[in-house]
Amino acid sequence: MKYLLMLSCLLLGFAAPSFAETPASFELAQSVIKIPLAQGVSFKDAAESLTLKANSLNLKLVAHQPMSEELKAQGVKDARHIEIFQFCDVKTAKALVDHEILFAAYLPCRIALLEDKQGKGWLLMLNLDMLLKATTLPPDLHTQALKVRDALQQIIEAGAKGEL
Numbered sequence: 626m627k628y629l630l631m632l633s634c635l636l637l638g639f640a641a642p643s644f645a646e647t648p649a650s651f652e653l654a655q656s657v658i659k660i661p662l663a664q665g666v667s668f669k670d671a672a673e674s675l676t677l678k679a680n681s682l683n684l685k686l687v688a689h690q691p692m693s694e695e696l697k698a699q700g701v702k703d704a705r706h707i708e709i710f711q712f713c714d715v716k717t718a719k720a721l722v723d724h725e726i727l728f729a730a731y732l733p734c735r736i737a738l739l740e741d742k743q744g745k746g747w748l749l750m751l752n753l754d755m756l757l758k759a760t761t762l763p764p765d766l767h768t769q770a771l772k773v774r775d776a777l778q779q780i781i782e783a784g785a786k787g788e789l
Contacts (some may be wrong), residue, residue: 656755658781662746666787668706671738671746675710678783682776684712687733693740706740712780717769724766731756734777738784748781 662671676686688711696704713733721728737749753774762770 656752657749658752658778659747659749660781660785662748662784663786666746666785668708668738668740668746670787670789671748671784672708672710674786674788675736675738675748675780675784677789678780679710679712679776682779684714684734684773684776684780687711687713705742705744706738706746708738710736710738712736712777714769714773714776717766717773720766720769721762724762725760734773736777736781736784748784750777750781753777 662668679686688709690709692707692709693704696707711733712735718728718732722732731751734753735750737747739747739749741747753770757767757770757774
């Protein structure tokens with residue numbers, strides 16, 4: 626439980642008194658799954674693929690932030706592409722929060738679609754395995770959480786391939 630709290634603080638960028646106890650071996654890259662968009666897959670195709678795959682897996686798109694559009698609207702001329710998609714299986718989310726309120730900090734599940742400095746497209750999401758290993762869940766809830774993890778993996782892979 627203590628590790629889950631420290632991981633929550635670290636991932637959210639908050640300092641906490643126990644922060645000094647965070648394992649020195651932690652690297653930010655360990656907390657994220659990052660996959661490139663396949664050659665020829667546009668940001669639009671990737672976004673459509675994400676939402677279509679999520680719908681087919683019964684994960685609800687609960688929020689979408691087209692951040693690069695907002696930056697451009699605010700006059701930022703060098704804004705690279707960045708969109709945040711938030712998906713949720715509300716029953717599993719409720720069960721996780723009922724079990725441990727700290728899970729609320731990770732909800733809903735986010736997938737970022739963005740362009741790096743070299744113009745390459747990427748999809749990123751939280752490495753849920755890392756989170757799930759940091760806590761003990763009842764077997765039925767663990768199974769539900771794994772199903773969400775697997776669905777998110779399918780969603781991000783579909784987006785990367787531009788599967789429509």
